[in-house]
Amino acid sequence: MSAVLSPITFTEALKFWLRLGFISFGGPAGQIAIMHRELVEQKRWISERRFLHALNYCMLLPGPEAQQLATYIGWLMHRTWGGIVAGGLFVLPSLVILIGLSWVYVAFGSVTWVAGLFYGIKPAVAAIVLQAVWRIGSRTLKHPRKVPLLWAIAVASFVAIAVLEVPFPWVVAAAALTGVLGARFAPAQFAPGGNHGGAAKDWGPAVIDDHTPSPDHARFSRVRLLAIVLAGAVLWLLPMGALVAHGGWDGTLAQMGWFFSKAALLTFGGAYAVLPYVYQGAVEHQQWLTGAQMMDGLALGETTPGPLIMVVAFVGFVGGWTRQVLGPDALFLGAALAATVVTWFTFLPSFLFILAGGPLVEATHGKLGFTAPLTAITAAVVGVIATLALFFLVHVARDARPAGWPVDWVALGIAAAAAVALLRYKIGVIPVIAGCAVVGMVLRVSGWS
Template sequence: MVTTSASASYSLGQLVRYMLRLGTFGFGGPVALAGYMRRDLVEQRGWISESDYKEGLALAQLAPGPLAAQLAIYLGYVHYRILGATLVGFAFVLPSFLMVVALGWAYAHFGGLSWMQAVFYGVGAAVVGIIAMSAYKLTTKTVGKDKLLWVIYLTLAIVTFVTESEIAWLFIAGGLIGWLWRAPPKWLHKGGINAVAAASLPAASGIVAGIDWPQLTQIGVFFMKAGAFVFGSGLAIVPFLYGGVVTEHQWLNDKQFVDAVAVAMITPGPVVITVGFIGYLVAGFPGALVAALGTFLPCYLFTVIPAPYFKKYGRLPGVKAFVDGITAAAVGAITGSVIVIAKRSIIDVPTLIVALVTIVLLWRFKKLQEPVIVTAAALLGLVVYPLIHSNAI
């Protein structure tokens, strides 16, 4: 079981202040943020033990949710249980949420200005390159040479590309295939499998989508569903969001969606926080708040609920096989979404060059941080876009 607050060498207030600061200045993506937590809390301060950190990281990788946010929540739980997890998670996400809401306000009020169009002209192309490299790294790390995972991965990549939408039950199907193939339960050999529930998932999804919810409720339900399937990386939410926000509900157009992903790249904290920007564009501040709460609530619950039992059950072969299957499906969906988004963002030769240069830079310089590339792409857009725009006129 997790240790109690009596053995903590720090106060809850100290940990909350640390997470608030990390959420404000923590650039570099989920892996970098997890690395900062280890350096600061395990090695330098000694607040968290190495074993507790590793267990939190393992749980964050196994369960759905943005890795860095889930790890922060778990570290808050280690000594201060539910209160610690709640306050730490809130402190970690709040700074980036406020930033994307502020950017959403500026975008909504000044989005028609030529300078902002020029910025996102360059940034949108860079985002394609960033997501493409992230998809490549995730593929090599999570799929590797595993033939079963490659089948799941390619299936989701193709389906996402063809349908340009999220199909949530296919993620579950990927997990079930991995579980039943790699670590089948004993009752399976006795013919006890029941496929009725799995077969009804697509139908149930269609029924929920067809209900005429009030807008805020509809936003909350959609983002809770999306937040429950953020496996493998925060970028796993991109294909879900595209399918729901652009294709199904038509809350945003293609350009606005790519701009929303770009906003997540230039702000600290988890990539998933782009939901706040999207929610603001759809329904103002209430929309941003509901979208963020809906997305992070599953992440919070998937951390706090299994935390006391993770040491006992987290390494079971069936659990690992199920998560491996879902992760392969999520990475496949990310790969498919790269192609979908590229079709909207790569509109001419300069944007193609920006995307390709972004990929080359990230490939060549492993420690190059994404906000640096995004900033350079924004400056390039300010120079190039007016020239092309004036020529078009």
């Protein structure tokens, strides 16, 4: 007998999204894994097939896919305000934490025990990404009928990015084209599991199940689409107009708003895909911060909750501090304002993409012609996340290795221990990060690394 699940109240959802904002470590892969575990496996608020359908759409968009996925699910459950709350709370805790850490960074500099914390946390983050590769790959590639083609797509995407350095948008386009052709010539490779191994059999019934009709607000409406587009234009133009009125078009704050508006439309494939563009513009062209400061900001972004692209808040804070955007007597306020401006213009398009495009996505779940390209993209993303794991492991092995060592065996040992804790013993993300941070601090303070 199927269990009768109670509707999700806005208060319940609000509590979850607030908690998620403080525990969403591990970059997009880790954040998606956390949402899957909580929403699909434990709370049963949404079925796995609906979850993956929404995720596939978010993978197509520029912007942070984990934050967009939270926005989508919040919107699906509780209309526009549900999406705004879910997406906003995914970002706000990270913004507040990064403003505080950025102030410590610029005001007091680095000390040994802080460097030790970072030394231990980086291997833990690498292990979290490895765990996400395993979790998402095992779900996407496990079906026997799907193994040949979807595995080939995953491996090809890994080689394309890690070896051939193909831009992520081309990888997505190739995977989508493969799905379009596959739906016509090899539909069994892309067909959903249905009653034979589908998500419902694995996890039980969900509030938003495979066959739950889309709510009224999730159905396409030209009037609603026009309202969203106009609201988005106003929400961009008013803040930009205020910044131009304050310091002129060439002022630091206006230039930050304009630059990160453009960057927001280039973030296909997550933060690492757009970091070279941000580095070129913020470091080399605008000189808001130095290259070394940019790398330190990336470390902070890796080790705080929220999307990794939140490193842009650090860029804004340091740029606002060095340029004294509110004068020398208000360094912190000016820097915090700059970080907030950068965050606003970076994330505004993400909300608009979900609120405007969500009804189209809801109208297509279960239709092979639409789902096959997205299934292929999911397989490609498995390979992409694997390249991210490799990127982390290479930097863990090289960045802080002792003189004369080919690699940093201590850091790799921490990463291996964290991976065993996550994969074998199912220890939570937060305890693993905290434990690795303490180990790294002790090693640095004692002089072992």
